[in-house]
Amino acid sequence: MEKIILTGDRPTGRLHLGHFVGSLRRRVELQNSGEFSKIFIMIADAQALTDNADNPEKVRQNIIEVALDYLSVGIDPEKSTILIQTQIPELCELAFYYMNLVSVSRVQRNPTVKTEIQMRGFEKSIPMGFFSYPVSQASDITAFKATTVPAGDDQAPMIELTREIVNRFNNIYGPTLVEPEILLPESAACMRLPGTDGKAKMSKSLGNCIYLSDSPKEVKKKVNSMYTDPEHLTIDMPGHLEGNCPFIYLDAFATDEQVRRYLPDYDSLQALKDHYTRGGVGDGTVKKLLINVLEELLVPIRERRAYWEQRIPEVYEILRKGSEKARETAAQTLDEVRAAMKINYFADADLIKSQAAKYGK
Numbered sequence: 349m350e351k352i353i354l355t356g357d358r359p360t361g362r363l364h365l366g367h368f369v370g371s372l373r374r375r376v377e378l379q380n381s382g383e384f385s386k387i388f389i390m391i392a393d394a395q396a397l398t399d400n401a402d403n404p405e406k407v408r409q410n411i412i413e414v415a416l417d418y419l420s421v422g423i424d425p426e427k428s429t430i431l432i433q434t435q436i437p438e439l440c441e442l443a444f445y446y447m448n449l450v451s452v453s454r455v456q457r458n459p460t461v462k463t464e465i466q467m468r469g470f471e472k473s474i475p476m477g478f479f480s481y482p483v484s485q486a487s488d489i490t491a492f493k494a495t496t497v498p499a500g501d502d503q504a505p506m507i508e509l510t511r512e513i514v515n516r517f518n519n520i521y522g523p524t525l526v527e528p529e530i531l532l533p534e535s536a537a538c539m540r541l542p543g544t545d546g547k548a549k550m551s552k553s554l555g556n557c558i559y560l561s562d563s564p565k566e567v568k569k570k571v572n573s574m575y576t577d578p579e580h581l582t583i584d585m586p587g588h589l590e591g592n593c594p595f596i597y598l599d600a601f602a603t604d605e606q607v608r609r610y611l612p613d614y615d616s617l618q619a620l621k622d623h624y625t626r627g628g629v630g631d632g633t634v635k636k637l638l639i640n641v642l643e644e645l646l647v648p649i650r651e652r653r654a655y656w657e658q659r660i661p662e663v664y665e666i667l668r669k670g671s672e673k674a675r676e677t678a679a680q681t682l683d684e685v686r687a688a689m690k691i692n693y694f695a696d697a698d699l700i701k702s703q704a705a706k707y708g709k
């Protein structure tokens with residue numbers, strides 16, 4: 349079977365390190381692997397509006413920011429189709445039909461939706477659109493017949509719901525839709541990178557992010573103020589690794605080769621961790637290593653961003669062409685869905701004939 353990717357991001361801010369390890373890094377690898385016949389990368393502006401309905405300007409401004417971040421990490425518009433969700437109205441129609449296949453209580457049980465409702469203070473009054481965004485996400489995935497969705501583990505319940513919708517749809521209306529699989533990052537640190545506050549996941553809405561477009565000065569400041577081990581008061585004291593932000597980030601970003609290059613006393617990250625837990629390593633040393641490692645990653649990203657920032661009209665043209673191309677695929681799926689659901693009245697000559705026969709004509 350053809351292998352197809354769909355992934356995306358909400359244009360609610362610039363992209364951050366959580367996106368990079370949770371999804372972007374893998375997307376670029378998969379894009380360049382040649383294993384996939386089609387790759388769709390969606391800027392989910394309709395989804396962003398479900399909790400930013402009163403702030404459309406924020407969404408509008410961030411479309412270009414997300415697009416610049418995509419191009420700067422190495423997403424290649426020749427190999428991947430970048431699209432804007434609202435420019436494909438077929439997605440809304442699909443979501444409208446899928447809503448008949450999901451119960452309210454099923455969405456209420458979704459742990460990611462639960463947390464997000466809390467975070468946004470929606471407990472008393474949840475906008476219908478926000479509540480139904482997991483269903484809309486199912487239409488995004490299935491419209492492109494995606495087999496593979498590279499994402500962080502907060503997306504696992506969404507993909508599960510999509511699979512349920514696909515199964516229900518195919519059972520009722522006949523085999524039409526494709527069941528997708530989530531492709532999770534390799535390590536726990538990458539599945540849900542914590543914020544610089546060490547608490548919840550790094551998230552645009554929480555203001556605890558290191559952005560891919562942050563300057564070296566900002567990166568340094570953010571790393572230096574990271575949460576470490578509050579009981580590790582002097583260098584000689586044994587330190588704890590659990591919840592220790594710089595070490596979690598090193599797990600996600602550093603290679604042993606980099607550890608050896610910046611700290612020749614250690615032959616691996618594990619050796620540094622062992623010394624830290626025994627006592628004798630200061631948090632400053634660990635943070636300095638992390639800054640070096642992050643800069644190695646971010647320098648080429650910043651350079652590519654600077655290139656595209658000088659070519660904004662060209663970036664919009666990439667988005668327009670990508671959306672047009674994606675719309676063709678979604679329209680094709682919608683035709684199949686309408687036929688399976690028997691709502692393609694005018695495309696069905698047999699229907700007209702049989703109705704006419706009923707009345708003897």
Ligand code: ATP
Pocket residue numbers: 356357358359360366367369370371498499500501502503538539540541542549550551552553554
């Ligand atoms: P918002 O706060 O507006 O929801 P966000 O920062 O959570 O923004 P999304 O656009 O919702 O970002 O997420 C896009 C993709 O990035 C998803 O695949 C998600 O799993 C992944 N992702 C986001 N944050 C992290 C993180 N901290 N660690 C790993 N993956 C992440």
Ligand code: MG
Pocket residue numbers: 551
């Ligand atoms: Mg999110």
